[in-house]
Amino acid sequence: MSQQVISYADLSIINNALRSISSDMSGVHSELGDLNNKQDLLEDELEKLADAFATFVEEDKKHKALQLAETRVGNLRQELQIKFGYYAEVRRMATGILQGVDTGVVSDDTLRFTTEEVMIKAPGYWLAPALVSLASWVRNDKSNTEKALNESLKRDDYKTTLFFMLVMRRLARNDASMKWLERYFMHQNPHNLDREFIVILEAVTTGVFPPASRQLMMSNVKNWLDQLTQGDNFINEQKSQWVKFFEAKGPLPDGKYPLLEKFASNWNALEVSMKESKTHRVLQTHFQNIFASSSDFSKAVKVQLDEILSMLVTNFDDEELPLQQQVRMNQLIIQMDGDKNAAQAMMDAEKHIFDEKVDFLQMLTNAAFNPELSGATKVTQALAVSISQPWIVEAHDTFTANSRNKIPATVDLDIDGFKSPTKDGSDENEQIQKHDNHWSNILQNELSKLSFPIGIVIIGALICLGGLYGFTINAIVGILGLGIGGVLIWNSINNHNKAKKTIANNIEERKTKSREVLRGCIAETVDYRKESATEDANAEGLRQLITSITAEDFSSISVGSKTILQTN
Amino acid sequence: MPRIILQDENLNFENNKNESLSTNGFISDRDILKKRSKRYLDIISKLDATTLTDTKGMQELMNAIKEEFGTAELSSLPIGIVAKCFLGHPHEVHTLDLVGHQIIRHYKIGEPLPDDFEKGRTLAKHNAYAFVEVYRDKIILIREDGTSTKL
Numbered sequence: 001m002s003q004q005v006i007s008y009a010d011l012s013i014i015n016n017a018l019r020s021i022s023s024d025m026s027g028v029h030s031e032l033g034d035l036n037n038k039q040d041l042l043e044d045e046l047e048k049l050a051d052a053f054a055t056f057v058e059e060d061k062k063h064k065a066l067q068l069a070e071t072r073v074g075n076l077r078q079e080l081q082i083k084f085g086y087y088a089e090v091r092r093m094a095t096g097i098l099q100g101v102d103t104g105v106v107s108d109d110t111l112r113f114t115t116e117e118v119m120i121k122a123p124g125y126w127l128a129p130a131l132v133s134l135a136s137w138v139r140n141d142k143s144n145t146e147k148a149l150n151e152s153l154k155r156d157d158y159k160t161t162l163f164f165m166l167v168m169r170r171l172a173r174n175d176a177s178m179k180w181l182e183r184y185f186m187h188q189n190p191h192n193l194d195r196e197f198i199v200i201l202e203a204v205t206t207g208v209f210p211p212a213s214r215q216l217m218m219s220n221v222k223n224w225l226d227q228l229t230q231g232d233n234f235i236n237e238q239k240s241q242w243v244k245f246f247e248a249k250g251p252l253p254d255g256k257y258p259l260l261e262k263f264a265s266n267w268n269a270l271e272v273s274m275k276e277s278k279t280h281r282v283l284q285t286h287f288q289n290i291f292a293s294s295s296d297f298s299k300a301v302k303v304q305l306d307e308i309l310s311m312l313v314t315n316f317d318d319e320e321l322p323l324q325q326q327v328r329m330n331q332l333i334i335q336m337d338g339d340k341n342a343a344q345a346m347m348d349a350e351k352h353i354f355d356e357k358v359d360f361l362q363m364l365t366n367a368a369f370n371p372e373l374s375g376a377t378k379v380t381q382a383l384a385v386s387i388s389q390p391w392i393v394e395a396h397d398t399f400t401a402n403s404r405n406k407i408p409a410t411v412d413l414d415i416d417g418f419k420s421p422t423k424d425g426s427d428e429n430e431q432i433q434k435h436d437n438h439w440s441n442i443l444q445n446e447l448s449k450l451s452f453p454i455g456i457v458i459i460g461a462l463i464c465l466g467g468l469y470g471f472t473i474n475a476i477v478g479i480l481g482l483g484i485g486g487v488l489i490w491n492s493i494n495n496h497n498k499a500k501k502t503i504a505n506n507i508e509e510r511k512t513k514s515r516e517v518l519r520g521c522i523a524e525t526v527d528y529r530k531e532s533a534t535e536d537a538n539a540e541g542l543r544q545l546i547t548s549i550t551a552e553d554f555s556s557i558s559v560g561s562k563t564i565l566q567t568n
Numbered sequence: 569m570p571r572i573i574l575q576d577e578n579l580n581f582e583n584n585k586n587e588s589l590s591t592n593g594f595i596s597d598r599d600i601l602k603k604r605s606k607r608y609l610d611i612i613s614k615l616d617a618t619t620l621t622d623t624k625g626m627q628e629l630m631n632a633i634k635e636e637f638g639t640a641e642l643s644s645l646p647i648g649i650v651a652k653c654f655l656g657h658p659h660e661v662h663t664l665d666l667v668g669h670q671i672i673r674h675y676k677i678g679e680p681l682p683d684d685f686e687k688g689r690t691l692a693k694h695n696a697y698a699f700v701e702v703y704r705d706k707i708i709l710i711r712e713d714g715t716s717t718k719l
Contacts, residue, residue, distance in 0.1 A: 397717035401697075540696060
């Protein structure tokens, strides 16, 4: 009974109520949607704001770091001036005294007075007693000379030795300067060379010393190299540095192959490979420049000597180095627009050059990479390259082999779905053939997907049959049936053919375009392989160039240039 | 010490031994990268032209290789050599297997090489290198003049 009551009950009110609730709900939903949208917008805005704020903070940080660095550079320079300013004075004086000794126009008394005053002014600086010793030597005061010399040697053995070596050479006391030179070499440890060593190498290389010094240097250098190249470590380290150097020298891409860039799926590999093979030419010019400039000894010998001497007396002293490094760091921060991390990275990269003590091989590498920063000239760069030649060749071989190994075997074309690798583009006909087959396959596929309207045709046929049957009843019905059936069949077949034609046209158009692109790609592939091979061949030329450099050859060139210098 | 006696026996082969020392004198005695002797290069590069069916030729080849690497331990010897094949199309490279049974084999374009050899294929095809020595962990490229590069 109860079921019946419910079935008769009037539920329309409840239904209406439910309907209105649901309409209310949909209103709520739409409002919720609005809210969501607003929320999204708000979030976007907030993100933008946060980004902007982060950028601002970053910029502000950089700006402040920049300002700080600028202030610091000034302060540090001032500190250098205060702490080591008198060093600079001594240096200036040293040059003056040397010139005075050279020309002999300064009286012994003045020399004595000035040098002794310097001695008092710059306690702890090796150059001061060296100057006193020099002045005493000029006026034949043997005991004073020796005393001052001892003091000077005590303060800085290397530099004193170097100084006297250069001065003796300047005053043409060949035997004495050779003795100093020998002493200097004896003090050296090839694993742990002083920064000044580059200066002496420079001096001997540029030919400001008697010819015998060159033999002395070369025999020492050979011994060191034998020592250092006993194990693989030192050489491998230099080798990997050179390989990195080669890798960094690659030129920028020139966008010569626009089609391959777009349609070769392994374009990245192709581009890297091309860049690496182009590196050889850059390197060739690089090495040629080093040696071209090294043969330029047009400067007069006095200028050369003064340069080396002044480098000796003006280069930073060990005590100054920490401050100088800080100055450099701040300079880098300024250079990097306040980006401390970038500056630190650059500083780290340069650190090898700032290392106070280096092994001989590292010194050569420093001089070869960046002569200015390591306190050498182009001449020493050339010498360093020629001594490092064996492992430069090895590094270059490794670099070349690596890049050759990475030359992609094929250019993987991917043109509008047509994927085909080509080796060097010589197979144009086959590719075109393959391409055409690919498209005719696609055409077939597409057409097979287009089903023949068999149903409608059958219906049409049935209606026709009906029409034929209709003739037995009434001619008009029969004609009508036949007509309708015929139109139906004709229409559907016509439509089908139209669709087929559209597809065929469409595919034909894509095919034509794709074929043009394929031809272009093949042409570019041929060019690419050609260029790649030409550039790669430069590696052999470069190898010959580097192989032809030998330390012996180089020193003989320098000996020749030395005679030119001497006649000046 | 028996090695010395052996070397004495082979003395007549070692005319080129001095050449195998690095000429510039700066490079350390890193055996693996020393300049290869002309005799070794000749024998390896003749592989295409001569067949190695007769035992004498094989023996000579193995001798040359052993001599070239001198005292090196067996484990540090190359496991084989890959070189560009001059038999002509479709042959691309041939391998000389020093540990396997089939001493020399010519491979056609696209034909895969055994595992360790595949890594030397690209460079073996390059004209700058005479052949490639294949090791388990590295390959060493040998130029026509006998200089070598490790990779």
